[in-house]
Amino acid sequence: MAMIAASQLGAAATQPVAGVRKVVHRVTGLFSADREADLREALLKLPGVTLVSLDFDHCEGTFAYDPAKAFPGTKPDKIVERFDQELRNASHHTMGIKAVCTTPREKLARIEIPVEGLDCRACCLAAYEIMAKQEGVEQATASFKEGKITALIDPAKTGREKLEAVLKERGVTVAAPK
Numbered sequence: 001m002a003m004i005a006a007s008q009l010g011a012a013a014t015q016p017v018a019g020v021r022k023v024v025h026r027v028t029g030l031f032s033a034d035r036e037a038d039l040r041e042a043l044l045k046l047p048g049v050t051l052v053s054l055d056f057d058h059c060e061g062t063f064a065y066d067p068a069k070a071f072p073g074t075k076p077d078k079i080v081e082r083f084d085q086e087l088r089n090a091s092h093h094t095m096g097i098k099a100v101c102t103t104p105r106e107k108l109a110r111i112e113i114p115v116e117g118l119d120c121r122a123c124c125l126a127a128y129e130i131m132a133k134q135e136g137v138e139q140a141t142a143s144f145k146e147g148k149i150t151a152l153i154d155p156a157k158t159g160r161e162k163l164e165a166v167l168k169e170r171g172v173t174v175a176a177p178k
Contacts, residue, residue: 019066022052025080027061029095030054031128031142032121042091046070049083059139060100094125101138108138108152111160113167114175118144130170134158147175 029035033056043051048070052062065071067079074082084097101108118124124142131140131149136157141150149172151163164174 019068020064021067022062022064024060024062024100025083026098026100026139027054027059027095028098028132029091029125029128030056030059031124031140035095038091039095042087042095045090046086058101058105103138103154107154107156109155111151111153111163113149113151113160113164114147114177115142115149115167116147116173116175118142118147118172120144127167127172130167130172131163134163134166137163 027039030039036054036056039054039061040051043049048065050064052064054061067074067076071079071082071086080097080099088096115127118127124144127149128140128142131137131142131151136154137151138154139152149167167174
């Protein structure tokens with residue numbers, strides 16, 4: 001049933017359908033692909049909000065919802081903020097919503113920082129949060145299996161050396177490049 005509704009919404013990607021709209025938001029907390037299940041579980045606590053698709057490479061989700069029903073009493077310019085609050089509460093403050101990145105993708109640089117000591121999902125979340133909160137970081141992932149943190153950054157706002165220094169200050173062991 002949900003798949004039928006999602007496919008019907010797909011036909012009207014930008015048109016409201018009985019108040020329901022498809023909206024793309026950046027999803028924070030997607031530090032690894034297995035977090036999709038956590039996102040879906042948290043969204044079960046948000047009546048009227050459906051995940052239509054997820055672009056893990058860009059940490060963006062397409063959601064279907066009627067803003068008036070999903071976030072009653074919220075002014076249109078505050079929907080992203082309210083959605084963020086609701087998702088944070090539903091995910092024990094491990095996920096959130098932001099507006100999509102406005103910096104063109106071709107102006108972003110991808111950096112990989114090898115790290116040691118990330119041995120569980122909680123460690124990865126902590127390292128991810130350190131990185132994701134830095135100005136100029138548009139997207140970040142952390143993998144204990146691969147021993148690295150990856151980020152898409154705006155080089156005009158930050159750089160590898162600055163990010164490595166922040167990680168070290170917070171107790172993350174930055175390894176020598178392989």
